[in-house]
Amino acid sequence: MPDVTAPIWSLGLMSGTSMDGVDAALVLTDGETITEFGPSAERAFVPGEIDTLPEIMRNWSRYRPPESEAQAATLRAAEASIDAAHAAAVAHLLTRTSAEADLIGYHGQTIFHAPDEGWTWQLGDGAALARALRRPVIWDFRSADMVAGGEGAPLAPFFHFALAKHIGAAEPLAFLNIGGVANVTWVDPSKSAPEEEGALLAFDTGPGNALVNDWMTRHGREPMDRDGAEAAQGTVNEAALHSNATGAFLSRKPPKSLDRNEFSLVLDRMEGLTLPDGAATLTALTAECVAEALKHMPTPPARWLICGGGRRNPVMMAMLAERLTAPVDPVEAVGLDGDMLEAQAFAYLAVRSQRNLPLSAPGTTGCTAPVSGGRLSMP
Numbered sequence: 001m002p003d004v005t006a007p008i009w010s011l012g013l014m015s016g017t018s019m020d021g022v023d024a025a026l027v028l029t030d031g032e033t034i035t036e037f038g039p040s041a042e043r044a045f046v047p048g049e050i051d052t053l054p055e056i057m058r059n060w061s062r063y064r065p066p067e068s069e070a071q072a073a074t075l076r077a078a079e080a081s082i083d084a085a086h087a088a089a090v091a092h093l094l095t096r097t098s099a100e101a102d103l104i105g106y107h108g109q110t111i112f113h114a115p116d117e118g119w120t121w122q123l124g125d126g127a128a129l130a131r132a133l134r135r136p137v138i139w140d141f142r143s144a145d146m147v148a149g150g151e152g153a154p155l156a157p158f159f160h161f162a163l164a165k166h167i168g169a170a171e172p173l174a175f176l177n178i179g180g181v182a183n184v185t186w187v188d189p190s191k192s193a194p195e196e197e198g199a200l201l202a203f204d205t206g207p208g209n210a211l212v213n214d215w216m217t218r219h220g221r222e223p224m225d226r227d228g229a230e231a232a233q234g235t236v237n238e239a240a241l242h243s244n245a246t247g248a249f250l251s252r253k254p255p256k257s258l259d260r261n262e263f264s265l266v267l268d269r270m271e272g273l274t275l276p277d278g279a280a281t282l283t284a285l286t287a288e289c290v291a292e293a294l295k296h297m298p299t300p301p302a303r304w305l306i307c308g309g310g311r312r313n314p315v316m317m318a319m320l321a322e323r324l325t326a327p328v329d330p331v332e333a334v335g336l337d338g339d340m341l342e343a344q345a346f347a348y349l350a351v352r353s354q355r356n357l358p359l360s361a362p363g364t365t366g367c368t369a370p371v372s373g374g375r376l377s378m379p
Contacts, residue, residue: 006030007036008030008103009026009028009103010026010028010101010104011090011103011105012025012026012105012344012345012348012350013104013346014107014343014345016110016179019053019109021085022042022045022085023342025041025340026093027347027348031351032193034162039096040337040340040343041092041096042339045085049085050081050082053078053111056074057112057261063075064112075123082108082123082124083124083125090104102135102136103350104130104136104137104138104350105346106129106137107346108124108140110123112259113152113257113259113260115151115256119146122142126139136376136379137376138374138375139374139375139377140373141346141359141373142373144359144374148368149368150368151365151366152257154203154204154365155349155359155360156185156341157202157360157364158358158360158364159349160200160345161187161191161193161199161200162194164189167334167336169187170189171189171302171303172187172298172299172301173186173187173302174186174187174297174304175305175331176290176304176305177208177341178310181204181208181259182204182205182290183202184203186297186298188200200364201254201255201296201363202363203256203293204256204258205290205292205293206263206285206292207246207262207266208310209310209313210263211264211267211286212231212279212282212286214267215278221275224309225283228283228313228315230275231276231279231283231313234275234277234278235277235280236277236280237281240270240273244263244285250289255362255363255364256366266282270282283313283316283319294324294325300325300326301326304326304329305331305336306320306329307330307338307342308342311338349374358370358371359371359374
C-alpha cells in the first residue's frame with residue numbers, strides 16, 4: 001500500500017495581478033516540510049492572449065453572471081485562454097527539464113476579490129486543465145476558507161511557515177510580498193505547526209506595485225518603473241503622500257485583504273505631479289503602508305525577507321530599509337527564489353489539500369477555525 005504521507009513532486013502555477021505571465025515551479029514535499037525545490041520557469045503571456053481580461057476586471061459585475069451572450073462568449077474564451085496558457089507553462093517546464101509532476105496546484109487568474117461580500121473570483125477551470133495535462137489538479141483554493149468566514153486571502157502564509165523552518169529561522173521574521181498588492185506574513189518559527197495559535201499573522205499591507213505601474217501606464221510608459229529609475233529621479237511630495245485613501249484600511253485590524261484596484265483613486269490625487277515625482281511618491285506610499293503594518297504585529301520581526309517584483313526596485317528597498325526596524329533583504333539572501341515563491345506556495349498547498357491538512361487559520365484569513373480547501377479534478 002503506498003505511503004500517502006511520503007513527499008511527492010507537486011507543480012504549482014501562479015498568474016498574479018501584474019498579469020505578465022504564468023510562473024510554474026516544482027516542489028518535493030509531504031505538505032508539511034519542504035524536502036527539495038525543483039526546477040521552475042516563467043511563461044509570458046503572448047500578444048492577444050489576455051486582451052479581454054482588463055475589460056472583464058473593470059466590469060466584473062456585468063460578467064458575473066454575464067448580462068449577454070456576447071459577454072458569456074467573451075468569458076468562456078478568456079477562461080479557455082487562461083487554461084491554455086497554464087497548460088503551456090506546465091509543458092514548457094516539464095519538457096525543458098525532463099522533470100515529472102505527480103500533482104498540479106492551479107490558482108487561476110484573479111478577476112476580482114471581494115472579501116466583504118463573501119466571494120472571490122479566479123478565472124480557470126481545473127477540470128479542463130486536468131484533462132489537458134492528464135494529471136490530477138487541485139484548484140479553487142479560496143472558496144472553503146470564505147465559507148468558513150475567512151477572507152480567502154492570503155494563502156501563502158502556511159508555505160511561509162514551512163520556509164521559515166526550512167531556512168532554520170530561530171526568531172520571528174516577516175515575509176513581505178510586493179506584487180500588485182503588498183502582503184506580509186509574520187512567522188514565529190518556534191511553533192510546531194502553522195495552524196497553531198500564535199504561529200502566523202498575515203494580511204495585505206496596502207498597495208504594492210499596482211499604483212506605480214498604473215501611473216507609468218497613464219504617462220504612456222511600460223507598466224512598471226523598471227529598477228526604480230523614475231522614482232530615483234523624483235522627489236516625494238509629502239502633501240500628496242499623506243492625502244490618500246489608505247488610512248481606513250491601515251487602521252483596520254488584520255486579517256484583511258484587498259483587490260488590486262482598491263486604491264485606484266489615489267492616482268487622481270497625484271495629478272499635477274511630474275512622472276518622476278509621482279513615481280517616487282507612490283513608491284513611498286507602499287513603504288509607508290508596510291511600516292504601518294508593524295503596529296499590528298505581536299512583536300517586531302527580527303528580519304524582513306522581500307519577494308515579488310518590488311524587491312527588484314532599489315528605491316523601494318531603500319525606502320523600506322529607512323522605515324523598518326530590522327534588516328531588509330531579498331529572499332535570495334537566504335537561498336530562496338523570489339520570482340517563484342507564489343508558484344511554489346501553490347505546489348505546497350496542493351499537497352496539503354490532497355492530505356486534507358489546513359490551508360488557512362484565523363490568524364491568516366480570519367476564518368473561524370483552521371480549514372483545508374481546494375477541489376481535486378482527476379484527468
